Amino acid sequence: MSTQDGNNAVENTPAPKSDKQMRAVRFHGKEDLRFEDIEEPKCGAGQIKIVPAWCGICGTDLHEYMGGPNLCPTTPHPITGENVPLTFGHEFAGRIEELGEGVSESWKVGDRVVVQPIIYDGDCGACQDGLINCCTNNGFIGLSGWGGGLAEHIVVPEYAVYPLPNNVPLDVAALVEPLAVGWHAVNISPFKPTDSVLVLGGGPIGLAVVQALRARGCPQIFVSEVSAMRKQYASDFGAHIVLDPTKEDIVARCRELCGGSGVHVAFDCAGVQQGMDQAILAVRARGTLVNIAIWDKHVKLWPNDFNFRERGYMGVATYVKGDYEEVIKAISDGRLDKCHKMITKRIELDQVLDEGFMTLINGTFSDEQNLDRDIGDTY
Structure with a gap:
């Protein structure tokens, strides 16, 4: 209809x-x-x-x-x-x-x-x-x-x-609305089904991204999260590996897990300067950092981190026509089978x-x- x-x-x-x-x-x-x-x-x-x-x-x-x-x-x-x-x-x-x-x-x-x-x-x-x-x-x-x-x-x-x-x-x-935010972000990003991905933050939008990636068959979903509770949720919702930035070197781990190159795409759902700094360096050459987080203050970016590796940066705003229909269909056909746990x-x-x-x-x-x-x- x-x-x-x-x-x-x-x-x-x-x-x-x-x-x-x-x-x-x-x-x-x-x-x-x-x-x-x-x-x-x-x-x-x-x-x-x-x-x-x-x-x-x-x-x-x-x-x-x-x-x-x-x-x-x-x-x-x-x-x-x-x-x-x-x-x-x-x-x-x-x-x-x-x-x-x-x-x-x-x-x-x-x-x-x-x-x-x-x-x-x-x-x-x-x-x-x-x-x-x-x-x-x-x-x-x-x-x-x-x-x-x-x-x-x-x-x-x-x-x-x-x-x-x-x-x-x-x-x-x-839950269609928050799920549509994550769905849209994955839709308009350069993500391909064979890519490795880092998600910053295991809150509602981070989990929406994880579920959207899982629905598309992403083979490597990494989540960076501090909260023990959210780390468990990230794992339950489909993350393959959950990293704790207070205990692990996120950049080194992403490169190690991706054959030395880093992830293809990183989704920032946290809006924290330190996390963004790590995500930029965890992205491989010609990879992309996708910002979904809404920031409450200005942050610092070092353009050379993008120039010397030809990395991309893009912003995402909610969703467009078509995203709602796709999310509803994905819930109905079982691709978003864990969303009720939100x-x-x-x-x-x-x-x-x-x-x-x-x-x-x-x-x-x-x-x-x-x-x-x-x-x-x-x-």
Whole structure:
């Protein structure tokens, strides 16, 4: 089933006002997250109204809570027209409860769906090139307006909605968004199925990259990680060798494991200066360092490390059209057969702050749970 291409005016039309109330988790500012009653959105032309079933708490949400607003607009967003306070939640799946005028007849009430949260204008040069993730005015549902998955109802443009096969549960579908980040990174990198790869960081995105590589049959996946818990997860999710940078020379080990040449591709999912320095040198001549991490400060690069070995460096931003469909298909056909293990805790909507955010921030999971994973939220 295909969705609309999204380059028409109705997509940027806010949902009509409603007299009904609903519950939602709203971000008001630094360390100010509230579970409150707000107006329930109406479903307008070209829009689909969804009841979210499961929603992940993303690292971006945590950073906004602890030190934001950063990505959340404090002045009206150029597309949504909204600013804080805003409803959180951009990793979610649910069921259709209403269809707006003009929506494709392929949809029906009750359909199980997942939402791709990128907001884009459709007019800038990047959008005209099909690169909606690089839109000049881009934003995210759940961060920039148009509601979020941590609410009882949400209205989104049709282009944002993707159908789910019957064998993909709604809680697992909430993981499509972070999985799509890793999938996209591998897709646009120079990686070939015979290549050796180093992944920096065993957090959610690092594990998404590992799973995407595993789905493509990568024969050598190395993960550099400090946390004992994350090292175990990296191994469980498909890494062939897990390295500890506090105990091993990452550069020397990668060269040793790759016949003296180093890895073909390195994916930086950690955003740490020391790790990036090691990854550059661990990449072989004409290999590539792919940056997925979002950095909170400037870092240093020594161009000679690239010039003298003709190494490449590229940045990656979320995902583009097609990535969601590929991830959903890979979950359905079993290539991403371990992704359900990324769900480490399930909580109710009114527990998001205390049992979700504070649990993650304070690291109060038991040893069997990962401190920085997406959390399923049920309500």
